[in-house]
Amino acid sequence: xxxxxxxxxxxxxxxxxxxxxxxxxxxxxxxxxxxxxxALDDCGLxxxxxxxxxxxxxxxxxxxxxxxxxxxxxxxxxxGTAIGGSxxxxxxxxxxxxxxxxxxxxxxxxxxxxxRSVSRAAASPREPNPYENPYRPFMPSSAYAxxxxxxxxxxxxxxxxxxxxxxxxxxxxxxxxxxxxxxxLTVEQVLKARMVSYPFTVRDCCLxxxxxxxxxxxxxxxxxxxxxxxxxxxxxxESLSHANISSMPDLTVSAAAVSGPLxxxxxxxxxxxxxxxxxxxxxxxxxxxxxxxxxxxxxGEGGRFVQNGTIAPGGKLPVNTSxxxxxxxxxxxxxxxxxxxxxxxxxxxxDKRQVKSCETAIAHGNGGVLSSQCTVIFGSEATV
Amino acid sequence: xxxxxxxxxxxxxxxxxxxxxxxxxxxKDDGKAFFYPRAVAPGTGSxxxxxxxSKGMGTVYATTVVYTKDQPPxxxxxxxxxxxxxxxxxxxxxxxxxxxxxxxxxxKMHPGDDKQPTYPVFTPAGGGK
Numbered sequence: 001x002x003x004x005x006x007x008x009x010x011x012x013x014x015x016x017x018x019x020x021x022x023x024x025x026x027x028x029x030x031x032x033x034x035x036x037x038x039a040l041d042d043c044g045l046x047x048x049x050x051x052x053x054x055x056x057x058x059x060x061x062x063x064x065x066x067x068x069x070x071x072x073x074x075x076x077x078x079x080g081t082a083i084g085g086s087x088x089x090x091x092x093x094x095x096x097x098x099x100x101x102x103x104x105x106x107x108x109x110x111x112x113x114x115x116r117s118v119s120r121a122a123a124s125p126r127e128p129n130p131y132e133n134p135y136r137p138f139m140p141s142s143a144y145a146x147x148x149x150x151x152x153x154x155x156x157x158x159x160x161x162x163x164x165x166x167x168x169x170x171x172x173x174x175x176x177x178x179x180x181x182x183x184x185l186t187v188e189q190v191l192k193a194r195m196v197s198y199p200f201t202v203r204d205c206c207l208x209x210x211x212x213x214x215x216x217x218x219x220x221x222x223x224x225x226x227x228x229x230x231x232x233x234x235x236x237x238e239s240l241s242h243a244n245i246s247s248m249p250d251l252t253v254s255a256a257a258v259s260g261p262l263x264x265x266x267x268x269x270x271x272x273x274x275x276x277x278x279x280x281x282x283x284x285x286x287x288x289x290x291x292x293x294x295x296x297x298x299x300g301e302g303g304r305f306v307q308n309g310t311i312a313p314g315g316k317l318p319v320n321t322s323x324x325x326x327x328x329x330x331x332x333x334x335x336x337x338x339x340x341x342x343x344x345x346x347x348x349x350x351d352k353r354q355v356k357s358c359e360t361a362i363a364h365g366n367g368g369v370l371s372s373q374c375t376v377i378f379g380s381e382a383t384v
Numbered sequence: 385x386x387x388x389x390x391x392x393x394x395x396x397x398x399x400x401x402x403x404x405x406x407x408x409x410x411x412k413d414d415g416k417a418f419f420y421p422r423a424v425a426p427g428t429g430s431x432x433x434x435x436x437x438s439k440g441m442g443t444v445y446a447t448t449v450v451y452t453k454d455q456p457p458x459x460x461x462x463x464x465x466x467x468x469x470x471x472x473x474x475x476x477x478x479x480x481x482x483x484x485x486x487x488x489x490x491x492k493m494h495p496g497d498d499k500q501p502t503y504p505v506f507t508p509a510g511g512g513k
Contacts, residue, residue, distance in 0.1 A: 130397075132472045134500055142450055145448035149447050153486075194451070195451045197450050246472040
């Protein structure tokens with residue numbers, strides 16, 4: 001992503017749609033539209049100001065087109081990049097490119113899903129694949145479970161260490177009134193929950209809920225004139241490594257090891273400069289991989305790193321302060337909500353879970369089966 | 385270029401399966417094996433491809449056990465086949481939780497059924513760690 005300018009654009013509006021279990025027959029685009037109007041209200045812009053639309057959703061094949069019709073806007077720029085849950089980090093990068101080049105001025109990135117209401121099988125039907133489907137992997141869980149099996153084999157990572165990730169997420173969720181989960185969780189409870197795909201129990205797996213979100217981006221110059229503090233885009237990095245898990249070169253190394261350094265380079269920052277991490281936690285293994293691949297601990301040490309509450313409230317590195325996909329909300333492609341939490345932390349809007357003096361935050365997205373990895377680094381006014 | 389009007393990569397693979405053979409392709413330009421079967425070689429786009437039949441021996445690279453309602457648990461593995469390619473499969477004739485990384489396995493054909501054509505699975509071959 002060389003060529004993009006550090007801090008040239010900012011997220012100026014951010015909002016979730018209704019989350020959890022929405023009313024019967026609500027459509028994913030209803031949720032996108034609701035979130036869009038909330039995000040516009042957040043920054044003080046109008047629907048007619050939007051001239052760029054970026055969207056992807058498993059239930060809406062032509063998401064930018066369908067959303068533009070629903071909102072009855074005619075964007076001059078649109079992008080439906082669909083690479084799973086990290087699509088929205090890619091959209092941020094692509095929106096930055098479009099805004100820098102004058103292709104649009106106000107970009108909307110939106111997402112919606114009703115996977116809890118209609119079932120995951122209906123929301124994300126599995127594609128035909130004669131080389132994998134006969135073995136009935138429970139996807140995506142089984143792919144991540146096999147990654148965990150390698151991490152445990154190579155580095156001695158334990159199920160208890162995986163469970164620590166879920167416990168930390170739950171502790172954060174209890175500080176977030178919008179979180180789906182409301183009760184405390186222990187390592188014991190994670191280990192004894194219903195087994196899904198060994199070594200994962202249902203508590204190692206993200207939630208299956210309805211929900212969506214929207215963010216609004218514009219140039220740094222325009223951002224300064226709007227209602228809220230801008231969350232500047234300091235760095236972006238995008239990487240694809242494979243589509244199917246059987247084609248992933250090394251199940252213990254994700255392409256975050258590529259996207260992270262790209263984002264750091266553009267931002268002129270290193271891991272120790274980052275105040276807060278929003279990491280796509282589809283399963284308990286993913287924050288462990290991303291902490292390693294984004295440079296917060298050596299490869300193989302992620303399991304030991306998360307022990308003793310390191311990433312929980314009061315720990316030394318705040319990770320997934322919303323409660324994450326494990327305990328706050330996971331509507332299928334969770335990446336947009338990963339971004340929203342990082343934006344709110346940089347703006348200082350997180351109330352009980354606010355990270356003190358949070359000037360920089362990483363929003364890291366994961367898509368497919370560890371397939372696509374995209375990293376965005378946000379910074380406050382003080383960083384630009 | 386391959387003539388996709390006459391045969392498909394999966395079509396050829398399946399014909400081999402019906403003969404009890406695990407087939408894979410080699411890019412003759414660089415001698416590298418690859419899987420899954422393709423119309424052109426990954427990385428180079430070469431159409432100078434050759435089908436070969438594996439000796440059927442491999443090592444478990446990664447493993448999981450899937451728990452589903454109303455059915456006994458089953459394992460899903462990634463196998464590094466000796467000829468130099470990796471594939472998804474299942475190890476049969478063993479408690480699924482006893483399938484370990486590093487275990488040596490040997491291919492056999494699962495007959496499939498009305499909906500699922502025959503496909504390769506593995507069975508413990510003894511040895512490995």
